[in-house]
Amino acid sequence: MYQYNDTDQTLVDQRVAQFRRQTKSFLKGDISDDQFRALRLMNGVYIQTHAPMLRIAGPYGLLNARQLRKLAHIARTYDKNYCHFTTRQNVQFNWPQLEKIPDILEELASVQMHAIQTSGNCLRNTSSDHLAGVCIDEIEDPRPYCEIIRQWTTLHPEFAYLPRKFKIAVSGAKLDRAATQFHDIGLHLVNNDAGETGFRVLVGGGLGRTPVIGQVIKPYLEKKHLLSYLEAILRIYNLFGRRDNKYKARIKILVKESGLEKFSELVEKEWQLIRDNLELDSDYITTVKAQFAPPAYETDAAQGSRFTQHQLENQTFATWVKYNTADHKIPGYRAVFLSLKAPDSPPGDMTDTQLDAVADLADLYSFGEIRSTHRQNLVLADVKQADLFPLWQQLDTLKLATANIGTATDMICCPGLDFCSLANAGSIGIAKEINEALDDLDYIHDIGEIKINMSGCMNGCAHQSVGHIGILGVDKKGAEWYQLTLGGSSENEAAIGERLGPAVAKDQITQAITTILDVYIKQRLDDESFLNMVKRVGITPFKEQVYADN
């Protein structure tokens, strides 16, 4: 994992001092609300329904045990003993006091963390594959490039006041687990015909009000040109992106309105003028790569029969292994998902006690590192199979072992009306209700892989438009209603969900979901997944049943 050098540390320390001064000036009345808004957002501070919300960057989802303990400490000292993991691998606190936020940032800086550019119309935290470096389908580890992008985007002077927010995701594996097709820029590590590795560059993807699948702007970009090409795209966007209407200001609209061809021409022209001055030095790439060297794996981890024995003797453990662990490139190791979707807790939330305990487990079993995922769970990426049983027992005690990863109750959910000032409808309550209706784990496992995403408003923080089932909260004359979509996907065969029909009332939404799942169970072919069935039959069979019941 990347460790800060003196430059990195100095920069975050000086950022804390800068924000402390800005906050003080604001509280004294020297900076207007409007001006402070821009400054605080670029430090992750929102003003929410109840209190400010602070979003902390999880750089491409990587955290270490010390950082997790710091989050626990912050939750205890400055918040209500919990935090929330987001779909872009960040961490949110919902209850800090504004005047204390500089202190929180100082605490974070002491463990090489920050909240820089986690909000605002600027370059945001770069996200990536939560299985980077360990998965079996990897072309190349994306994390060194994520770090290079992190540094380049951090306090970039030219691109701090963009037309709208700008998100970059990098994937290095065959299966896209980072939703790169739904980012302003998506980068895929690919091989060219000569067997060299470079980037396929996608542009103009995004979710929110107008979901758009990103288009390939550069099928193959040499690694040394990574930053010059990003700079070319950003400069064109900064100069020509719309600023007259915030709903049309994302780069996806610029690409759509100018057409990919014309947009590409502008970028290409700009890039040709700057590319030779911005080449990435190969020594720099090597230095950053060295920070992501594999940990000291044991060579005999695959030996021994205890792991198999435990699975034979304990069905619950075996089920957990099946759903909550993933294959690892090193024999005898597995990547372990910690489900933050226990039935009775809000999706993505973690308490201070859990954070501390997971830090200890990471130290004990996974080289002291933790990752957060795009679907709001955590991963211990390097666990020896012989350690899985004791790890599972401890996770179970912590309520972090619900065997539901990738299933119906592994919902992505935004904070909704309970916390967010933008929301039109609640989401956490609905997630709880759906969980209660689906309280039979065997039934959940029978349904198998399904992604349910629920957002409390059309800003779409929970990516409902790419959920296999998407739920979108809308306001109808002061009442909370929910629109359903089916068939969305953020993986390789990206798709935007199709609307099922009219919105459903709050007291009907759980019934609608269970009806959809029942239709699937009854009409699926053999081991056909939910998504494949929707692709085969369309939405009609689901629609008939959902609206018949109403």
Place this chain on the structure above:
Amino acid sequence: MQIIKDKQIIDDSWSYVADDAELKDGDISVSLARWKKDKQQLLKSTSKIGVRIGPADSVEDIAADLKDIPLIELDFPAFADGRIFSHAWLLRGRYNYQGEIRATGHFMPDQVFYLSRVGINAFSLEKTEDLPAALSTLNDFSVNYQKSIC
């Protein structure tokens, strides 16, 4: 009026002449539109002439004239209009402009640091009492990840 120029607070004598106003003596700046329209007449003037560029203008339009222009004003209609930052970068980085680039209009003292990093060397703030604070923000960071341009 006082401004920041080259990291000093100094007295300044430039004034902007609106498109519908008569030209006057002394150091004046005019809009890009006026420059394009009255360039020949302006070049004959004994005054020094600067050109004010807004976010929607294209810097490319004035690239060929830069050698005759001692001052470019980059004017913020609103502090969030980040096109100004790219205009400054292009003036210095692409067109190698050596004259004064001055930020004018509605921008925040807290933007002075980034503006200085993209090549702006003079700042005319909305409130002159903000000048010392704005000047001190130039020392906010002693390190950075990108090359600055000046």
